[in-house]
Amino acid sequence: MAKQRSDAPDLTPYTGPAGGWGSVRSLADILPREKMSAEAYRELGRQNKPDGFMCVSCAWPKPAKHHPAEFCEEGAKATAWELTTYRTTPEFFAEHTLTELRGWKDYDLEQHGRLTHPLRYDPASDKYLACSWADAFREIASELKPLDPKSVVFYSSGRTSLEASYMYGLMARMYGNQNLPDSSNMCHESTSVGLKSAIGVPVGTTRLEDFEQCDMILFFGQNVGSNAPRMLHDLRSCRKRGVEIVTFNPLRERGLERFTDPQSPFEMATRSETRISTQYHQVKAGGDLGAMMGIAKCLVDWDDAAETAGTERVLDHAFIAEHTKGFDDFLAAVRAATWDDIERESGLGRDEITESAKLYAKAKAVMAIYGMGLTQHVKGVENVRMIVNLLLMRGNIGKPGAGPTPVRGHSNVQGQRTVGITEKTELVPVDKIEAQYGFTAPREKGLDTVESCRGVIDGKVKAFVALGGNFLRAVPETAAMEEAWPRLTLSVQIATKLNRNHLFPGAVTYLLPCLGRIERDDQTSGPQAVSMEDSTSCIHGSRGKAEPASPHLLSEPAIVAGLASRLLAPNPKLDWEAWVADYSKIRDAIEATYPEPFKDFNQRLFQPGGFWKGNKATERVWLTKSGKAEFLAPTGLSATGFDDAEGRYRLMTLRSNDQFNTTIYGYYDRFRGVKNTRDVLFMNEKDIARAGLNEGQIVALESDAEDGKTRAREGLIVMPYSIPEGCLGAYYPECNVLMSVEHYAEESHVPAAKSVPVRIRA
Ligand SMILES: Nc1nc2c(c(=O)[nH]1)N[C@H]1C(S)=C(S)[C@@H](COP(=O)(O)OP(=O)(O)OC[C@H]3O[C@@H](n4cnc5c(=O)[nH]c(N)nc54)[C@H](O)[C@@H]3O)O[C@H]1N2
Ligand SMILES: Nc1nc2c(c(=O)[nH]1)N[C@H]1C(S)=C(S)[C@@H](COP(=O)(O)OP(=O)(O)OC[C@H]3O[C@@H](n4cnc5c(=O)[nH]c(N)nc54)[C@H](O)[C@@H]3O)O[C@H]1N2
Numbered sequence: 001m002a003k004q005r006s007d008a009p010d011l012t013p014y015t016g017p018a019g020g021w022g023s024v025r026s027l028a029d030i031l032p033r034e035k036m037s038a039e040a041y042r043e044l045g046r047q048n049k050p051d052g053f054m055c056v057s058c059a060w061p062k063p064a065k066h067h068p069a070e071f072c073e074e075g076a077k078a079t080a081w082e083l084t085t086y087r088t089t090p091e092f093f094a095e096h097t098l099t100e101l102r103g104w105k106d107y108d109l110e111q112h113g114r115l116t117h118p119l120r121y122d123p124a125s126d127k128y129l130a131c132s133w134a135d136a137f138r139e140i141a142s143e144l145k146p147l148d149p150k151s152v153v154f155y156s157s158g159r160t161s162l163e164a165s166y167m168y169g170l171m172a173r174m175y176g177n178q179n180l181p182d183s184s185n186m187c188h189e190s191t192s193v194g195l196k197s198a199i200g201v202p203v204g205t206t207r208l209e210d211f212e213q214c215d216m217i218l219f220f221g222q223n224v225g226s227n228a229p230r231m232l233h234d235l236r237s238c239r240k241r242g243v244e245i246v247t248f249n250p251l252r253e254r255g256l257e258r259f260t261d262p263q264s265p266f267e268m269a270t271r272s273e274t275r276i277s278t279q280y281h282q283v284k285a286g287g288d289l290g291a292m293m294g295i296a297k298c299l300v301d302w303d304d305a306a307e308t309a310g311t312e313r314v315l316d317h318a319f320i321a322e323h324t325k326g327f328d329d330f331l332a333a334v335r336a337a338t339w340d341d342i343e344r345e346s347g348l349g350r351d352e353i354t355e356s357a358k359l360y361a362k363a364k365a366v367m368a369i370y371g372m373g374l375t376q377h378v379k380g381v382e383n384v385r386m387i388v389n390l391l392l393m394r395g396n397i398g399k400p401g402a403g404p405t406p407v408r409g410h411s412n413v414q415g416q417r418t419v420g421i422t423e424k425t426e427l428v429p430v431d432k433i434e435a436q437y438g439f440t441a442p443r444e445k446g447l448d449t450v451e452s453c454r455g456v457i458d459g460k461v462k463a464f465v466a467l468g469g470n471f472l473r474a475v476p477e478t479a480a481m482e483e484a485w486p487r488l489t490l491s492v493q494i495a496t497k498l499n500r501n502h503l504f505p506g507a508v509t510y511l512l513p514c515l516g517r518i519e520r521d522d523q524t525s526g527p528q529a530v531s532m533e534d535s536t537s538c539i540h541g542s543r544g545k546a547e548p549a550s551p552h553l554l555s556e557p558a559i560v561a562g563l564a565s566r567l568l569a570p571n572p573k574l575d576w577e578a579w580v581a582d583y584s585k586i587r588d589a590i591e592a593t594y595p596e597p598f599k600d601f602n603q604r605l606f607q608p609g610g611f612w613k614g615n616k617a618t619e620r621v622w623l624t625k626s627g628k629a630e631f632l633a634p635t636g637l638s639a640t641g642f643d644d645a646e647g648r649y650r651l652m653t654l655r656s657n658d659q660f661n662t663t664i665y666g667y668y669d670r671f672r673g674v675k676n677t678r679d680v681l682f683m684n685e686k687d688i689a690r691a692g693l694n695e696g697q698i699v700a701l702e703s704d705a706e707d708g709k710t711r712a713r714e715g716l717i718v719m720p721y722s723i724p725e726g727c728l729g730a731y732y733p734e735c736n737v738l739m740s741v742e743h744y745a746e747e748s749h750v751p752a753a754k755s756v757p758v759r760i761r762a
C-alpha cells in the first residue's frame with residue numbers, strides 16, 4: 001500500500017476522551033510552532049488567576065480558588081496565538097499585494113504573526129504602506145466628519161475590554177449614531193432578547209457555585225470540549241456527585257461524552273475518564289422546540305395524574321401562581337401539541353424524550369446550559385423562551401443550583417453590552433451620559449449586524465470602523481459582502497493579526513495594530529490593567545505583562561482616544577488623553593454612568609473570582625413588562641424557519657477544536673477525527689446512500705434559500721458521521737458563503753447559522 005502523504009486529508013475517528021493526553025499532545029504541537037519565548041511560557045502560569053490576565057479565549061468564569069494551571073488546551077492556544085514571535089511587518093506588505101493575499105488561506109494570513117506598524121492602503125501599488133499614528137487619526141477623522149453619521153458603522157468584537165468598549169460607544173454617540181453592532185449580534189443576542197422579555201435580565205442567572213448545588217443539568221447545543229473546556233471541570237465535579245446531565249445535540253460531541261482531567265495526575269496516569277452526559281439525545285438541527293415541548297407534555301400529563309391521585313404535584317403551582325404570567329396559554333399549547341408532531345420535529349422518539357422528562361420531574365435544582373445550537377436559528381428567541389418555560393414549570397429560577405446558563409462566546413462580549421455597546425437606546429442610560437458629558441445622545445435605534453450588512457451591500461453604509469474581529473468573514477453572504485466592501489469610502493480595522501477583512505479595502509483604508517490583552521500596557525501613570533465580564537456576570541481585572549509585539553503598537557483605549565479627540569469637538573467634561581494616561585479614570589467614569597453594577601469598581605478590580613454585578617432574577621424580582629416571569633407558547637415546533645423539501649438539508653455551520661471563530665489555529669479537529677483539512681461535509685450514512693453518494697466523494701453545497709440567489713461552496717469531502725438524517729455539518733467561516741443575510745433569528749437578528757437551507761451537488 002502506498003504510504004499516505006502526511007498532509008493528506010485524514011478522516012479517522014478519534015477514540016480518546018476530551019482533555020487527557022490528546023490535549024497535552026496538541027499543546028506540545030502548537031506551542032513550539034508559535035516559537036513562543038520563555039517569557040511567554042511563564043505567562044501561561046498567570047492565565048485566569050487573580051492579578052494575572054484573563055484568558056483571551058472564551059468567557060467561562062474564572063474561579064476564586066484556581067487550579068495550579070487555570071487554562072485549558074484552547075486557552076493555551078489563544079495565548080500562544082497572541083504571544084507568538086512571528087511578525088507581519090511593513091517588509092511583508094512590501095512583498096505582497098492584497099490581490100495576491102486574497103488567494104491565501106485564513107490560517108496562513110494569521111500564522112504570519114502579529115501586526116507591527118500602523119498601515120495605510122495604497123491603491124496604486126495595491127499594498128499596505130507604513131504610516132504614522134498621527135496621520136492615520138487625522139485622515140480618518142477628516143473622512144468621517146463630512147459624512148452623515150447614519151452612514152457610519154462602529155463594529156466591535158467581544159474581546160475588547162470594558163474600558164475600551166465604554167469609550168468606543170461614547171465616541172459613536174457623540175459623533176451622532178449608535179450604529180454599534182458587535183459580535184453578540186451573531187451570537188447570544190437571542191439570549192439577550194429572550195431572557196430579558198421572559199425574566200427581566202438579558203443574562204444567565206447562575207454562577208459557578210450553582211454547579212455545587214444542582215442535581216440535574218439540561219445541556220442544549222453547546223460544544224463544551226472545544227469552546228468552553230474549563231467548564232469540563234465543573235461538569236466533572238457534578239458527575240462525581242451523581243448529577244444527571246441530559247444532553248440534546250445533533251452530534252455526539254466528545255466533550256459531552258467523556259473527559260479526562262489533564263490536571264489530575266491520577267486520571268492521566270490511569271487513563272481514567274469521567275462520563276459526562278448520562279443521557280444523550282441526538283435531536284435534529286432546529287428540533288429543540290419539539291424536544292422541549294415533549295418534556296413539557298410529560299410534565300403536564302404527570303401533573304394531571306398526580307392531581308387525580310392526590311399525590312405530590314409535578315409542576316410547582318405555588319411558584320407559577322406567585323411569580324409567573326402566561327401559564328394558561330402555554331399550558332393550552334402543551335396540551336394541544338401532539339406526539340406525532342413532537343417526534344417528527346425533534347427527530348426523537350416519545351420514549352427517549354420521556355426518559356429525560358422523568359429525570360427533570362424528579363430533580364430539585366436544574367441548570368439549563370446552552371449555546372449556539374439554540375440561539376442561531378430563525379426561532380432562536382423562541383428556543384430561549386422555551387428553556388425558560390421548562391425552568392419556570394418547576395420553579396427552577398431564583399434558587400441555588402438552578403437557572404438558565406447561556407455560555408457566552410468572546411471573553412468580554414457580555415460586558416460590552418453592559419457598558420453601552422449596543423444599537424438599542426433602551427439599553428443605555430441616555431439621560432445619565434448626557435448629563436455626564438453635556439451632549440445630546442442619539443435616540444434613533446442604530447444598525448445591528450444584519451442591518452449593517454444590508455447597508456454595506458446597498459451602499460447606504462459609507463464607512464466602517466472595526467474595533468477587533470473579522471466582520472466580513474464572520475457574517476453571512478460572503479460573496480456579496482466582499483463585492484460591496486470596496487465601495488466604502490472608509491474602512492478602518494483595529495487588529496492584532498492580518499485577517500481576510502483587511503484584504504478588502506475601501507477608498508481610504510487603514511489597518512491599525514493594537515496591543516493584545518496579555519501584553520504590558522504602559523501609559524504615563526504607569527502600567528495599566530483592563531477588565532472584562534464573564535458569562536456569569538462576574539467582573540475581573542486583567543494585567544498584561546508580556547513584552548509588546550512591537551514598540552509601535554497602541555492600546556485599544558489609546559486608539560479610540562486618538563481618533564475621538566480628533567473627530568469630536570473639544571469637551572470640557574471629557575479629557576480623552578487623561579483617560580488614556582490612567583485607566584482607573586475610565587473605570588471611575590463607568591462607575592458614574594452605571595453606579596449599581598460598578599460600585600467601587602477600582603477597589604474591587606482584582607477581587608478573586610471577580611465581583612458579581614448582581615442579577616434581580618436570582619432574587620425572583622422580575623424586571624419584565626408585567627413584573628412577573630413570563631411563559632410564552634412557541635409558534636411552532638421547528639426552529640428552522642423553513643419547510644422541509646425533497647433534497648433540501650439543514651446545514652449546521654460548526655467550529656472545529658482547532659479554531660477560535662475565524663482564527664484557524666490548525667487543521668486538526670481531533671474530537672471529530674478530521675485532520676489536514678476543513679473541507680468536509682458531515683453526513684448521515686442513510687442520506688449518503690439515498691443521495692447516491694459515496695464516502696470520500698467531493699461535492700458542492702448550494703444555497704436553497706427562498707430568494708433563489710446562487711450561493712455555492714465547492715470541494716467538500718463527504719464524511720459519514722453520526723448525525724440525524726436530513727442534517728449536515730460543515731465548518732464556519734468557510735460555509736458562510738452559503739448563508740443569506742436575510743436568514744436570521746426573528747427579533748434578535750442573529751444569523752441563523754445552525755440551520756442553513758442547502759442542496760448537495762455531486
Ligand atoms: N476554542 C474555542 N472557543 C470558543 C470559540 C471558538 O471558536 N473556539 N468561540 C467562542 C464563541 S464567540 C462562542 S459564541 C462560543 C461558541 O460555542 P458553541 O455554543 O459551542 O458553538 P458552536 O461550536 O457553533 O457549536 C454549537 C453546538 O451546537 C450543536 N448544534 C447545532 N445545531 C443544533 C441544534 O439545532 N440544536 C442543538 N441542541 N444543538 C445544535 C452543534 O452540534 C455544536 O455542538 O464559544 C466561544 N469559545
Ligand atoms: N456560519 C457561522 N457564522 C458565524 C458563527 C457560526 O457559528 N457560524 N458564529 C458567530 C459568532 S458566535 C461570532 S462571536 C462571530 C465572531 O466574529 P468576530 O468576533 O468578528 O471574529 P473573530 O474571529 O473572533 O475575530 C478575529 C480577529 O480579531 C482580531 N483580534 C484578536 N485579538 C484582538 C485584540 O485584542 N484586539 C483587537 N482589536 N483585535 C483583535 C484579530 O485580528 C483576528 O483576526 O462570528 C459569527 N459567525
Ligand SMILES: [Mo]
Binds near residue numbers: 183186
Ligand atoms: Mo460568539
